Amino acid sequence: MIQLDHVSKRYLTKKALKDVSLQIEPGHIVGLIGSNGSGKSTTLKLISGLIRPTKGTVLVDGVMASRKICTKVAFLSELDAYYSFFTVKQTLDFYAQTFGDFNRAKAEEMIDFMKLDRNQKVKHLSKGNRGRLKIVVTLSRDAPFILMDEPLSGLDPMVRQSIIKGLISFIDLEKQTVVLTTHELQEIEPLLDTVILIKNGEILDTKSVEEIRSKENLSLVDWMVKEYEQ
Numbered sequence: 001m002i003q004l005d006h007v008s009k010r011y012l013t014k015k016a017l018k019d020v021s022l023q024i025e026p027g028h029i030v031g032l033i034g035s036n037g038s039g040k041s042t043t044l045k046l047i048s049g050l051i052r053p054t055k056g057t058v059l060v061d062g063v064m065a066s067r068k069i070c071t072k073v074a075f076l077s078e079l080d081a082y083y084s085f086f087t088v089k090q091t092l093d094f095y096a097q098t099f100g101d102f103n104r105a106k107a108e109e110m111i112d113f114m115k116l117d118r119n120q121k122v123k124h125l126s127k128g129n130r131g132r133l134k135i136v137v138t139l140s141r142d143a144p145f146i147l148m149d150e151p152l153s154g155l156d157p158m159v160r161q162s163i164i165k166g167l168i169s170f171i172d173l174e175k176q177t178v179v180l181t182t183h184e185l186q187e188i189e190p191l192l193d194t195v196i197l198i199k200n201g202e203i204l205d206t207k208s209v210e211e212i213r214s215k216e217n218l219s220l221v222d223w224m225v226k227e228y229e230q
């Protein structure tokens with residue numbers, strides 16, 4: 001379980017998160033949604049132990065999140081985090097050496113699924129294929145928690161669809177929990193079971209996507225707009 005208890009995060013003078021408390025139960029695909037600068041990336045970085053809260057506690061399976069939590073948490077950041085001179089295959093080798101939970105068979109299957117050329121250098125990949133490679137190396141880890149910051153950002157509709165299909169096919173919700181941020185609400189909606197709405201560093205609401213659709217009869221985009229306007 002992921003647990004944030006009265007968490008605040010301040011960057012110099014900017015308060016990015018204000019007294020946030022939330023719980024994410026295992027086996028869910030959760031979307032962290034909100035406008036630009038609302039605190040989504042900050043929340044993921046706190047859970048992955050890359051940054052520390054100014055106040056409050058962040059627990060992952062009962063353990064305080066620090067850099068050591070990377071053994072439990074696979075984090076896809078917004079930035080490209082590879083050596084550009086590696087080939088696709090060398091990138092997989094690197095991940096296999098770095099993470100004990102790296103599932104090479106799954107990685108090879110995903111490389112074929114994403115139609116990536118193993119011998120191509122990362123620096124020669126298109127942006128879309130770099131996005132696909134990021135998904136491959138993140139989802140190939142049999143980590144209990146998968147965090148993805150904007151996995152669809154800047155990618156064309158075909159790449160976005162292939163990534164969404166990859167997410168559906170290669171996540172094992174019996175053993176894994178996924179938290180992702182996105183502005184592509186329409187495309188990601190079918191994938192999510194819960195959304196956490198964040199505005200100006202505060203949690204506005206946490207809701208099941210099914211409830212938004214069936215009880216409120218709203219799409220995720222319309223629900224977010226409605227909640228933001230209140």
Ligand SMILES: Nc1ncnc2c1ncn2[C@@H]1O[C@H](COP(=O)(O)OP(=O)(O)OP(=O)(O)O)[C@@H](O)[C@H]1O
Pocket residue numbers: 011012014015016034035036037038039040041042043
């Ligand atoms: N390293 C930093 N130093 C100073 N301010 C920062 C830093 N990182 C983020 N912020 C600020 O904290 C606030 C929250 O940023 P964050 O990146 O978490 O938002 P976000 O919801 O992920 O935004 P976006 O949708 O644009 O990616 C913003 O006002 C941002 O400018």
